[in-house]
Amino acid sequence: MSAHPTTPPAAHTPAWWTSAVVYQIYPRSFQDSDGDGVGDLRGVLRRIDHLAELGVDVVWFSPMYRSPQDDNGYDISDYQDIDPLFGTLDDLDEVVAALHARGIKVVMDLVVNHTSDEHPWFAESRSSIDSPKRDWYWWRPARAGFAPGEPGAEPTNWESFFSGSTWELDADTGEYYLHLFSRKQPDLNWENPQVRDAVYAMMRWWLDRGIDGFRMDVINLISKATHPDGSLSDGAVAHGLFGDAGPFTMNGPRLHEFLQEMHRDVFHGRRDGLLLVGETPGATVEDGVLLTDPARAELDMVFTFEHMGLDHGPGGRFDRRPLDLRDLKATMARWQHGLESTGWNSLYWENHDQPRIVSRFGDDGAHRRDSATALATLLHLHRGTPYVYQGEELGMTNAHFAALSSYRDIESLNFASSARALGLLDEQQLVGALAFGSRDNARTPMQWDATTHAGFTTGEPWLQVNPNHVDVNAASERVDEASVFHHYRRLIALRHDDRVVRFGDFRMLLPDDPDVYAFTRSLEGTTLVVACNISGSPRSASIAELAVPGELVLGNLPGEPAIHGDVVSLRPWEAVVLRVRRSSD
Template identity: 75%
Template sequence: MTFTADDAPWWTGAVVYQIYPRSFQDSDGDGVGDLRGVLQRIDHLVELGVDVVWFSPIYRSPQDDNGYDISDYQDVDQLFGTLEDLDEVVAALHARGIKVVMDLVVNHTSDEHPWFVESRSSVDSPKRDWYWWRPARPGMAPGTPGAEPTNWGSFFSGPTWEYDQATGEYYLHLFSRKQPDLNWENPQVRQAVYAMMRWWLDRGIDGFRMDVINLISKAVREDGSLADGPATTGALGDGSAQYTHGPRLHEFLQEMHHEVFDGRRDGLLLVGETPGATVEDGRLFTDPARRELDMVFTFEHVGLDHGPGGKYDPRPLDLRDLKAVLGRWQAGLADVGWNSLYWDNHDQPRIVSRFGDDGEYRRESATMLATVLHLHRGTPYVYQGEELGMTNAHLRSLDDYRDIEALRYVAQTRAQGHVSDDAVLAGLMAMSRDNARTPVQWDASRHAGFTTGEPWLPVNPNHRSVNAEAERADPSSVFHHYRRLIALRHDDPVVRLGDFTMLLPEHPHVYAFTRALDGVRLLVLGSFSGDEQAVEVGPGWDDAEVVLGNHAEPARVAGGAAALRPWEAVVLRTAAPTG
């Protein structure tokens, strides 16, 4: 179905702001952001104009993967405060008209979760089947190299199976060994998850962002075993075909929606993180008639600059590839479902350093990238600091990195010995998740106003010039440009619901498209270049109204052509047919 002004859900006109709590604001000087710190910065969110705050995990956790390893789903980790602190934050955000979405990880738990502690206590434990336990390969001694039940490689390097000496079997962990996968084939597991989700909604939460939700169904053979994947590196294989979009995934999602969301109040949001999802998958996930998810995070566009060696072997972006991918998602979900729109999050490097110019043209490229993204059809997501034009940290020592994925990569490359430390560091400087996790830069003071103590991760040295205080004082700043973009989505039905048409798909440096609704058309132009770009946009745009631009004198169309300055963005409007 195509949403209209009369039936469009509220989130089609909303903008979501992601808070990574440990790096947002520290209130007690321990160097880690917390919930009471969020209370100190709510005015910033209100001034920005966002409609929803999405919190990365704040549940009780050993913090092996910075909270994505949950040991208690119904409590707040003491690093961040208490449940009462969270209630206060939710009430304060609700009082300002901002909804709250919790990040929820139910593909796996921490190995310190009581469910897993009980599961590993004995092969006869009533919760043994709550996780994926399997014996060694037939004919091989348990605990020896190659005896793992399958050859799958983990997302965090190494095998996906950890041998448990006490019970003589292996448990599955697609991520860290401290993140054992839940067995969604067991209905008791599913009901326990649904009960927990209802508990949060009863407490006043407005929805969930579901971490790697498309990995919850594994392809189980009739004898209960799991199949090997094709060999990739050494003895490890790619098992993704066995656990990505598994055979019962849609069944599980529909059951979850029915058990948790049906009959609840309006205004809830359910978003899925779905690595590997295609447009066809996206249509199934987000078709309202199927009652699964409201939108999903696709990964196609953030993999375009990965080189032959993976994400830590980056290559320059070819803009034509980006247009092809985003254009395909726009077209594919035009009549069914809905897109989520994002550049940054806690797992991605800063977009101004990645696809823009974080030096001379930081402001221009940051505002251009924002304009191009927010004018697509879908719900935009802003990651903390993105609205300030925060850049990659450019941490220059391997000892400065904290992310488990980066540390495992360093250890693996050193063990294999075919990549130099200098090459490893170059990859981390460009692509490490730590780039997104440096503290938010609030002002030019020591530690950027984030903490009075020593921050858990070093503050970016450029905070003396790039910070919220400076951005707020400059009317042409990245911050105020984001404010204008968010207001435009709130106010303009064309931005919210208009059709999308890609222009100039083969232009190597200019991203161009139109949005149209009820006779009103918008033309969006964005230059991905530090050089001037001349483009032909066709008739009908001469003398069009300038809606938004990132230069004091925005480019205009004359004779069907426009000349864009370095990293320029401009949005034009006309109510007349364009021929």
């Protein structure tokens, strides 16, 4: 590897997060300390050595706030307390201190598009049409010509992300409230300055407590228009019953104004050392540039969703179609080039909402280890900040549950209920759809060892442990230098040590090759060539840069890569990173 740099590639000093790797913890599935079957903060304390050994720089926690747990904590009833399910504020302070002592920053999930319907704000809002907090949420009367509760009386025809209408009737006041997700997740009205002030005060409270930033849940939904009907969906479950809310709820007219106001009110004077990342469904590259342009003072980076929909059919996440690698290349390259001069990319395969990547884009059978490490190499060598979701560093797979009764996720259960009601899928088809697309695939307990319940809990886990934990677990991978875990360690170390990985220009190679994903990263006369065989058969590719002898920087399979002239021959799921002199063209 090259020596650690002392001079940045530009006149200014790059932000610290340009060389960082973020690790996401989904607390209820990470480590249980008290035997109740649910992960908790005391459990996190037991596993900090794992994070330190992996080498990550930031831990992002999914919500641990007080919540009825309708959507596993993304329905918050108190933003300034910890749910007893996970522990106490004192426990969190201890975890933060322990992580900081290891040089690891802490990012909290910020869920402010909506609250729980059990939040005191909403309880007050729904108490009366004349409530001082009535306008803190989106309330609307029935559609003209309809009585409240009558079919079709909803103010718009929008479909919820979790199936069904986005509008719920409140019988006591006779009006409907908006919920883009569960009916127990009413949307906050960001048009009301009192709402924004309350949110900003809460955010300052967390920063004062020592938090190092926020991952902002569906943050580009906070500005919306609530009057037009949406175009009818042709999705399998929607079946034309509901309209598309996206054009009226995503990237709304005041989004940038709100984010810039947030920046002024919350982050001014304490910007150094913080990380601000936004989850932005439906955002385009052009949106990403605006949101992450440092001069605009909004966000540091965003999560794009485009690459996560490439294996979805018309029916969405539960409608599987084979991935065309050429589509993935085109999407990734568009974001790499779009943000190369202004803005910054988030790099991710997995999170709490996405099935396991080795089961989606890889081979979770005979080639599990090799495909997991190939996909990791491909992602981490792009330009941006990589995110590792718990268990991804072990090559954890989808759950492959065989019964609908095994699922717990509200989105999955609502999908199954709607599909049954419409007669679209039989039980076997439903099991197959959930086995591919359910968010529970990412939420099975962390696989620490081969013992009962994978070392996650001494009790009965809230969600069934993946049976393959006997073979796929942290204990066995830690002692195996060829494991997925140690490959992730090497990838993280490479990003820390090699400034070409952090800052080098990106150029896609072989855009039309259906199996080989190859690209270069170049900086100041040095070029890294990355070539990954994303298939279970041997493949060869001609790459002009390889005509000059290069040095193997990293590979996921034993031995040197087979290179003859400018042709590299790759074994099934082989990924190589080579350092060569920049070509003269």
